[in-house]
Amino acid sequence: MTLKGRIARSAFAAVIALGSGLAQVGEANAREVRVYSGRHYNTDRQIYKKFSQDTGIKVRLIEATGISLVERLKREGSSSKADVIILVDAARITNAAKAGLLQPYRSAKLDREVPSIYRDPQGRWYGLTRRLRVIAANPSLVDVDSIRTYADLANPSLKGKVCLRKRNNVYNQSLVADQLVLRGEAETRSWLKGMIENVSQPYFGGDVSLARAVSQGICGVGIVNHYYVARMRGGVSGPKDKALADELVVITPDPAHVNVSAGGLAKYAENKKEGIQLLEYLASPDGSQGMAGPTYEHPLKGYGTSLELKKFGTFRPDGVTMAQLGANNAKAILLMAESGWK
Ligand SMILES: [Fe+2]
Structure with missing residues (x-):
């Protein structure tokens, strides 16, 4: 054969x-x-x-x-x-x-x-x-009211508190592509620079491990897909994860990256x-x-329609098309690498 x-x-x-x-x-x-x-x-x-x-x-x-x-x-x-x-x-x-x-x-x-x-x-x-890329925050470590957008994660007040998933994952590549379309290259570069300067923890291998770390206070704030937190809250991965997810504050940027x-x-x-x-x-x-x-x-x-999603509230897509996300993928990866995103 x-x-x-x-x-x-x-x-x-x-x-x-x-x-x-x-x-x-x-x-x-x-x-x-x-x-x-x-x-x-x-x-x-x-x-x-x-x-x-x-x-x-x-x-x-x-x-x-x-x-x-x-x-x-x-x-x-x-x-x-x-x-x-x-x-x-x-x-x-x-x-x-x-x-x-x-x-x-x-x-x-x-x-x-x-x-x-x-x-x-x-x-x-x-x-x-x-699916949405949302911000998960620990209210005892960061001022959640001061975080409204992905750009806010570059705020120097979050020094040492931002956690991110590894660069090789496509979810963040698409988020960066999304910001490239909405804000242009110069603004995206300066957002990345500021946000990466706020990272002190090693980069995470998954959204769930990152969400857990934010809840446990290892991180103050991170970016995850909304459904991971919803699933944890729904008890899909057991009572321990449910308790951790219940402690998180989920911020859906308006408009949101979809x-x-x-x-x-x-x-x-x-x-x-x-x-x-x-x-x-x-x-x-x-x-x-x-x-x-x-x-x-x-x-x-x-x-x-689940209870968990209803608690997140509705959202307003930022209007970037899926084709634009795909078209900007290579450029996004390059900018991430150049900014020091591991
Ligand atoms: Fe996923």
Whole structure:
């Protein structure tokens, strides 16, 4: 067997078939759609299952982190079995499109359901759920009323109190890209310089460890995706995390940096029709809410309905498009490196 074949085989050993029994076993023309997903949330399976029940189309799900999924797709090339690719963060899906892993298509339904700022102008990918980069603060260490925006984290009064996740994570890259679009390069550089000067702790490997450290008083303030705090508060990772998250003050900048999970049709999709049908389903109000609800994200339109999200209040997106985040990703990484962001 060729290396390519071995990789494809091992990939499919991990396949999870959903909605089995709906498509007749052994039926030659059983309809199915194969999803490569960088979303590592078990709860997504519920929405795929519902799609299968409603349409009779079987969903085969392959999960991997965003980067390894993209690497796998590049390796597989034209022998890839992927029909639909789902990734978190606008920069990741843009890079997948740039690498030629997606194919453009137009769907009146998707154009209607997905606001234009949340989709690719060339129709290669469409946003499915929304997430915000928020500021988590420890009220006993910082004056929370003095922190309103990401720019405020450069205030010298926060010296030694700011904690950040490592530069290699795409969430902060997209935040920096967002600020580049809104404020321009000079202002973004000076924000980064001031904020990095306020960092004394080693850079964090994840948003959850950072949120915990802020609550424990190791840090005064940090930047995290909103749903991590909401999940902790919802008890998803146990009572200890819940207690820690309950102590945090969550500041949603107004306007806020909004990002998405997004999906597109794979370049070599065999089940193109089914793939489009799945994407249309996920982008619909019910589909988007169904995908966003269990992970404490927000749907494409409106807001999440959980108690935890309601406590955060509503938000106003800053209007930067997902395509702009992707287009400024490389520049953002460069500026972060030059500013000393580890
Ligand atoms: Fe995440």
